Amino acid sequence: MxxxxxxxxxxxxxxxxxxxxxxxxxxxxxTKGERGTLEKGDQAPDFVLTDMNGDTHRLSDYKGEGVFLNFWGTWCKPCEKEMPYMENQSQKFKDQGVNVIAVNVGESDFQINKFIEEHQLTFPVVVDKEKDVQNAYGIKPLPTTFLINPEGEITKIITGSMSEKDIEQFMESIKP
CATH class of the missing domain: 1.20.5 (Single alpha-helices involved in coiled-coils or other helix-helix interfaces)
Structure with a gap:
């Protein structure tokens, strides 16, 4: 040539x-307007996602209860660090009307199941394969957590890693 x-x-x-x-x-x-730019006080967008057991979870089904909605990935080190804390606090608050829903960012079932087993997670882990929920919530960095009160309003948006004490206080804040 x-x-x-x-x-x-x-x-x-x-x-x-x-x-x-x-x-x-x-x-x-x-398309920025189509992607979520949610703020404290906004109504949390409803969604339906399937967990690793094949059960569907609709956010609106949790009305009247607090929801700790966490977006995460298996490759995300801060996500991995906070998962045991979320599991501990989930056990503590599940009978008090606070639910944890962990939304994986569309990884393979194999990776997710391995992670769940390794960390002995018992709360629902749902998968957003089409990234519709991530777009609706405007997810950028991982982990990102939305605290949703019993009325379905977002009370706080947390980006980055949380300590177990933080998670405990956040769950306490959304308790019915």
């Missing part, structure tokens, strides 16, 4: 990459 053809090929590739970046940026900005 001579120098002119190689230069043309390289320039074409660079142009395609730049055009793709511009198109993506425009798309992201124009």
């Amino acid at each position: 001579n120098k002119k053809k190689r230069r043309l090929l390289i320039r074409t590739i660079i142009l395609i990459v730049l055009a793709s970046a511009v198109i993506y940026t425009l798309y992201a900005n124009f």
Whole structure:
């Protein structure tokens, strides 16, 4: 291949990459309104997701109870660190009207089941394979947790890792 053809090929590739970046940026900005920008006081968007046992969980079915809604991934170290704390507090608060729902960000069933088994999780772990719920809630960093009161309102949004004491206080705050 001579120098002119190689230069043309390289320039074409660079142009395609730049055009793709511009198109993506425009798309992201124009669809920003469709993605969640939820705040404290907003009604939590309803959803239906299936857990690893094949049971469906609809957020609106938990009306009258507090929901600790956690978005996570198996590869996320802060997520892994807080899971045992969530399990402990889930056991403590489950008879007090506070439910934990852990929404995995669409990983394989094998990875999720291995993680559940390894950490002996008993609360519902649902999977958002189509990322519809993540988009509705505007999930960016993991972990992200939404505290939802018995009326279905978001009372707090937490991004990043939590201590067991934090989780205990948050669950106490959404108790009916």
